[in-house]
Amino acid sequence: MKFPLKHWMQSAFGAIALMSFATTAPADELTDRINAGEPIRLGFATAIPWAYPSENGEPLGFVNALTLVVLEEMGITNYETSVNEWSGLIPGLQANRYDVITGGMYILKSRCENINFSDPIGLFGDAMLVPAGNPKGINNYQDVINTGATLVTGAGFNTVEAARKEGVPDGQMMLVAGEVEILAAMKAGRADAAVQTFFGAKEHVDKSDGKFEVTDPADMPEWTQNWVGIGMRHSDTEFLAAFNEAMAKVIGGEKWMEAVAPYGYTEFQLPGDDASTEYACANR
Template sequence: MEVAKTILKRLGIKEVDGVLTQFGSLIPGLKAKRFDMITAGMYVTPERAKEVDFANPDYSIAEAIAVKKGNPKNIKSYEDIKKNKSAMIGVMGGAAEQKYLTASGVSTRQIKIFNDNPSALSALESGRVDVITMTGPSLKAVLDASKSNKVEKVEDFKQPMIDGKSVRSYGASVFRKGDDDFKEAFNKELEKMKTKRRIAQNLEKIWIYRR
């Protein structure tokens, strides 16, 4: 959001009103013109690109997991979840991790869907799931905000590979199809920021909760 706000200001848009929306409702809301763009750190995927247009990527990020303190089920990868049929994993609805899990062979019966990442963390704390997954910055954000002493990040988590390829993802702001002038103006300023290394300064302020 900080990167987008900086760019919009440079485009002469001084006031930006945020609309609190569940992640799975972002694209439908954009298409219905309830808001004008999405700045929720959404991953660029072929499926989403059929419905909306993405700006140039402004970040790349890896996955992460958290477990109960002490990691009682010794989960260090999606493969470990696949092998342990009793393990339940929590993930935010509409997030890319849901697809990564099923592509890694994790049974849909082992996957519990939540409206947002804090809800998934709450389920982990209460024992309703054994592990939760999201991006690294998202996990850091929810753990820092909760200050929970019941859970921990798995530091030696093995990044998932799908069909022999890393799932490291790229995120970008999102526009309605047809808003080409807006998107191109945004991209132009974004590339200027990249050249001047201003994105790194802005990213230090960001808690990325969505994918």
């Protein structure tokens, strides 16, 4: 298994250890496929600047960028992309249509029941996208409730679960396919506010010619601060361990920060030394 144990191969001892490991622990399906020379398949939705395809289908966005840094550390450079609707990402992974989810998913208890996550790649918050001047004074979910506003967000987004937890009635919520449809609903005046990641809202502000603004994530409930991980099937445990091992060597380093700099990810988004997927799965 060349990629999870490449540093072991620097010595004869490492080679012996690898042979012993191979005879006592069967590899998961993804590890076997990659070792056979097949490409790893990256699954994501179009969510700028998190993850999106170029015109040629190349994986762009900071989650894809840092994933490629980790894969390179593992010795993996052969990959394919699969662009999907957000709500179909987890079902698509489970159906083996791709191997990892690089769309920028928050690590949530409800998601951990269906897939595994890598160690956190960053800590992020949500915000409201509102008309310029914020005429209804909407900064959080309670403001949505109090004003009777219509709130738009993406089907399958963590914000659906968060809004309901904060008491927003379903009758005040509009669910659409993803980021593109959120902006379209706001431009058409079909919604009074949108809730999405701060990065996603900021991207929409940049595209709105001054029509919209983004609220301060600090005005949202503290518990909506979330860690993001790379999604994997429950069965691919060996690959997950190898991915985490490689990521620990590069996270926050020069290659990592250079790869994500064009997308607005900074050192302030680093997850912190005490961040853990286990904690997020149990508490988010």
